[in-house]
Amino acid sequence: xxxxxxxxxxxxxxxxxxxxxxxxxxxxxxxxxxxxxxxxxxxxxxxxxxxxxxxxxxxxxxxxxxxxxxxxxxxxxxxxxxxxxxxxxxxxxxxxxxxxxxxxxxxxxxxxxxxxxxxxxxxxxxxxxxxxxxxxxxxxxxxxxxxxxxxxxxxxxxxxxxxxxxxxxxxxxxxxxxxxxxxxxxxxxxxxxxxxxxxx
Numbered sequence: 001x002x003x004x005x006x007x008x009x010x011x012x013x014x015x016x017x018x019x020x021x022x023x024x025x026x027x028x029x030x031x032x033x034x035x036x037x038x039x040x041x042x043x044x045x046x047x048x049x050x051x052x053x054x055x056x057x058x059x060x061x062x063x064x065x066x067x068x069x070x071x072x073x074x075x076x077x078x079x080x081x082x083x084x085x086x087x088x089x090x091x092x093x094x095x096x097x098x099x100x101x102x103x104x105x106x107x108x109x110x111x112x113x114x115x116x117x118x119x120x121x122x123x124x125x126x127x128x129x130x131x132x133x134x135x136x137x138x139x140x141x142x143x144x145x146x147x148x149x150x151x152x153x154x155x156x157x158x159x160x161x162x163x164x165x166x167x168x169x170x171x172x173x174x175x176x177x178x179x180x181x182x183x184x185x186x187x188x189x190x191x192x193x194x195x196x197x198x199x200x
Contacts, residue, residue, distance in 0.1 A: 003046035004054045008062035010043050019056065023049040076120045077146050081108045085124065086147040097139055099126030105149065109138070117142055167191060 003023050015021075018031045027042035046052060069078035077083050087102040100106075106122040113119070119140045126133035150158070170189045171182035 001044065001046060002048050003052035004058050004062045006043050006046050007054055007059050008065075011059065014056045014059055020053045021059075022053055025049060071148070073148060075143060076111055076118060077108045079108050079110060082106070082149065083108070083146045084149050085122075085141070086145055088141055088145040097137075099128075099130050099133055099137070100124055100139060101129060103150070103155075104128060106139075106146070108146075120146070122146075 003021075006023075007021060007029070021029050021031060023029050023043070023046055025045065027045045029043060069080045071077045071081050071083065082105055085100055085102060085104045085106050104124055106124045108120050108122050110121040111118065112121065119142055121138055121140050123136050123138055125135050126137050127135055167186055167189075170185050170191075174181040174185035
């Protein structure tokens with residue numbers, strides 16, 4: 001965790017007379033060249049303690065920022081967590097929501113039990129897929145239905161792996177064995193090499 005976040009969590013008020021705060025390797029908070037050690041308990045050592053100089057404005061911004069609960073990916077995400085819908089196996093009596101797709105962002109709003117099953121209620125925006133819908137719908141999901149929000153790099157890597165798997169399936173299903181037959185099957189399936197031309 002960065003020093004600004006630790007200070008936002010631990011300091012209730014900014015100490016008067018200090019324009020910035022730093023931290024020692026032992027977790028002590030100080031001002032300037034290790035003079036003016038603050039009379040507070042040692043804090044967790046920040047990942048950026050060697051270089052961080054937190055100003056009052058940076059601390060205040062971190063204090064005022066909306067907090068998203070930490071979730072390690074295990075169990076149900078805490079209430080307030082924004083994450084992605086990972087999909088679920090629905091019971092026949094619980095049909096799939098057509099406006100909720102894998103990868104859509106959801107916000108957890110409550111936890112509850114249905115018999116022995118722990119569930120999370122969440123909101124999502126169905127207008128992403130259907131402009132005629134409202135902007136905040138509620139649904140529910142169990143453990144395994146949620147995942148962390150993926151980075152653009154992760155999404156691109158997953159898309160690449162998915163396309164390679166599709167091509168491998170086409171190649172394997174070629175009626176004749178051999179590279180030439182596999183390549184012909186890929187060509188017949190519509191895969192082409194293309195070049196991007198500037199200005200088009």
